[in-house]
Amino acid sequence: MTVALPPRPDWSQLIKSGCRVFVGGNAGVPYALIDDLIANSKAYSDIELVHMLALGDNRWAKEEYRQLFKVNTFFIHGDEVRRAVDEGRADYTPVFLSEMSSLFSDGTLPLDTALVMVSPPDEFGYCSLGVSVDICMSAARHANKVVAQINPQMPRTAGHSYLHISEFAAVIEADQPLQEIEAPPIDSVTERIGQYVAMLVEDGATLQFGVGKIPSATLKYLERHKDLGIHSEMLSDSIMEIIASGAISNRKKTFHPGKVVTSFCIGSRKLYDFVNNNPHIEFYPSSYVNKPTNIAKNDNMIAINSALEVDLTGQVVADSLGFDFYSGIGGQVDFVSGASMSKGGKPIIALPSTAKNETVSRIVPYITEGSGVVTSRGNVHYIVTEYGIASLRGKSIRERALELIRVAHPKFRAKLLAEVRQNYWVPHYQQKYPTDIPELGAIQLHKMVVNGEKFYLRPLNPADERRLQEFFYSHTKETLRLRYNYDPKQMSREKSCNLVSVDQSSDAALCIVRQEGSRITIHAVGRFYYNEHDNTCEAAFVTRETQQGKGMASKLLTTLIDIAQKRNINKMLAFCRADNKPMIAIFEHHGFKRLFSGDPSEVELALPLQEASQEKSA
Known part of the structure; x- marks a missing residue:
């Protein structure tokens, strides 16, 4: 079936001075139509050109066409349009992309003519807007007249992208490459x-x-x-x-x-x-x-x-x-x-x-x-x-x-x-800003799976103040007694702030969290405090009762040992209640040895870090 094409544009029948014209954008800018309009524009002035992002040289926005066109763009892109906006020769109209089309349909910005690029018609006369349906379809539906550039290089795309050839008041057949952009390098x-x-x-x-x-x-x-x-x-x-x-x-x-x-x-x-x-x-x-x-x-x-x-x-x-x-x-x-x-x-x-x-x-x-x-x-x-x-x-x-x-x-x-x-209201006791742990690498968030559930290991930071409070109040009295050697009744905001505001370049504090949407829950915390006078550090950890025995404490301790070794710390120490056998077992599993202690209620353990590092590398 042969489809008859509309005539070439007779601009005197399509536009007049002071009218509003839509120009298709993105990669589908109909430059052949723009060039033809400019070539036949001696009788016109003050045409408002409306468009969104438009790839290419945006030649209509050049200084030499300031009497012919007044640009009104929904998205500033390209040197010519940006320069025209900066110089006051063009306007920028802020609007949500979802609502641009309604400006045409409700008469806020009524369109006299729409210039679009389409694919060649199929046997039934349907052309596709191809790579740029966006607001082109709405502009074409609500403009008084539609003028199309039929471009064999425009793809035919599925969906709601089709206009019939009978909807065009005029067409130009012009074979032109679509505007392209290169993918930027990833740094x-x-x-x-x-x-x-x-x-x-x-x-x-x-x-x-x-x-x-x-x-x-x-x-x-x-x-x-x-x-x-x-x-x-x-x-x-x-x-x-x-x-x-x-x-x-x-x-x-x-x-x-x-x-x-x-x-x-x-x-x-x-x-x-x-x-x-x-x-x-x-x-x-x-x-x-x-x-x-x-x-x-x-x-x-x-x-x-x-x-x-x-x-x-x-x-x-x-x-x-x-x-x-x-x-x-x-x-x-x-x-x-x-x-x-x-x-x-x-x-x-x-x-x-x-x-x-x-x-x-x-x-x-x-x-x-x-x-x-x-x-x-x-x-x-x-x-x-x-x-x-x-x-x-x-x-x-x-x-x-x-x-x-x-x-x-x-x-x-x-x-x-x-x-x-x-x-803003930040309390007086908030003195320290967040710091990273360089030894964790460029990515400070490490995924881990425990019994099929996803958790993340990361540095503890000042934003965790409330989360650490919640973590503390989730513990049983027995857990608190074993961890702190007494039964603390309160974790104030000030104390919680102090515990999460860590200078991670000297000490180290880690947590394992579960994140469900925006809800973040701490399930385990491990840290060491650095002793500068003898180049040692003291480690401790605590795990939420529901996660005990699942490897979280071991993961925290392994990571803390690795950080301390990379910092060339000589020895890691730990002090546990004698009846805290699960914690003692974890330390011993990682190579800690018991030291003599005069207090039978407490066990002191130590790990020579550089020896452990040499054994590991060997």
């Missing part, structure tokens, strides 16, 4: 962020992610997961690798099971070929994909987004640097909200801890003057940097501040604590 900082984010993802979860280094790094560490799904506003090249790994099955999705759901993709030509006629990947308008209630229909929805800075209460700045608008709101709030409402969902903000070659902290005591909050402090569940995971949901301002200082770059932590003492 060591991004690698660690990706590892931490991956720890928050359970098998069977559904993922949303954007473009950039952090999503690529995260997906790399998800390739051994099982039955993951994807419901994401956009796809990048990383999707191909994780699908090839077998980690993506979409079987456990509770909304569009069996399918990858998206609204646009940007990346390489290989990605565009990958989505072409791929029945497993469906493209829908952003008003559908980004609708928070639709996102929430996916159980265990994991939303992974980034930020420019985060303040110590959890406010997220994502579209501006001071008074300079940098990008756009995009779909961050849509997916943060949707994941928050999802059963088992996790909204995650992931970002490097510093900028400008580690001279500027992205974790800040208060947002930079002029910057705007995109995601509020009430929406955020997790903030992830290369220094760990800060869990914010259900946390007080004080707890949030301590959690976020912990994942800030170490050289900014003291200053951040000093600032937060001035601006």
